[in-house]
Amino acid sequence: MPNPEADTVSIAVQQLLCLILGLGTRPLTAETPLLGSLPELDSMAVISVIAALEGQFGFEVADDDIHARHFATVGSLTDFVRARLDSRLIT
């Protein structure tokens, strides 16, 4: 049974958040809340995270997707990245 936390997308998103937000070695899990909980996540950090995701995964983030539903937790952001990667494979 695969461990859903151990897949490459989730690890990559967590590494990217740690680096961009300067979280050091603070442990992140899918349940770690982002919006409203991390003081490091200001508006400039949000767009840096988005730009880094675009750079690393090679997709574009639409304006509509800069939305709380994707930035609520580490898990919701990971799900968003997975969905974007899946849709890129289909089209």
Next chain:
Amino acid sequence: MRSTTSLLPFFLPASGGQRYCLLHLPAPESGQKRPSRGGVVYLHPFAEELNKSRRVAALQARAFADAGYSVLQIDLHGCGDSSGDFGDARWSIWRNDVHLACAWLQQRVSGPLTLWGLRLGALLALDIARHPPVPLARLLLWQPELSGRRSMDQFLRLRLATRMLANEGKTEATGHARAQLAAGHSIEVAGYTLVPELVHAIDEIDAARLAPAVPVCWLEYGAGAAGPNALPAPAARLAQGWRDEGTQLQLAVFGDGAFWSSAEIMECPQLLQATRQLCGDWLTEPGSVPHG
């Protein structure tokens, strides 16, 4: 007691008022006058990135001064402590400001002149290098914006990010900010008044069309899924394009972090070290200038 480099703040008269400048001067060697090794003009990034990056820019400027170079940091029109509001800023005025800074430094410092820019400041340096006001020896690019249009799109996203963080619930229609600008209206982004003239001028600047004729040192931030020292794909593509056009390019990747946007003020030892290595040919040996 002048055993270290010295720092001279001053105002440079320019169109529409004055520009705040910081001049880092090399320390004279004890007992003898040290020959000037050249000048460096620093061009800062856009809007809030200017403030976030002051610390690292100052550290690097001091490192250049330690190596015998005079460094002029200029706040462009409408930015930092210079005259004008951000809404008064125009690309053409910024170009004139850079011309002014280069001429000012060249009149006072002998030796080769380097343009050093961060983010949009690097794109401005590339634009200037096409028709430099005085001969340039080289460019030093830190995390250059590669596409003016993309850099403005990124900046406009701040409106959406601010709204999301404020949890206002209401969202802005896709493309609303662009539509306002296209209709000739100014908009406000994160406390900065953005005028259509400036945005549309920056939109037109594309690094792919600005392959420099002078040697380039380029430092790029690499992090995340592709590994700590992997060059991001858009930068790799542009570097290849420039090399195909004959640009003499040295490139290194640093992993300290995105200090120009980080909520924490960072110091960037990797970036400073990588810059020292990449620029080694003109920093370590007095009088040495890259050939070719």
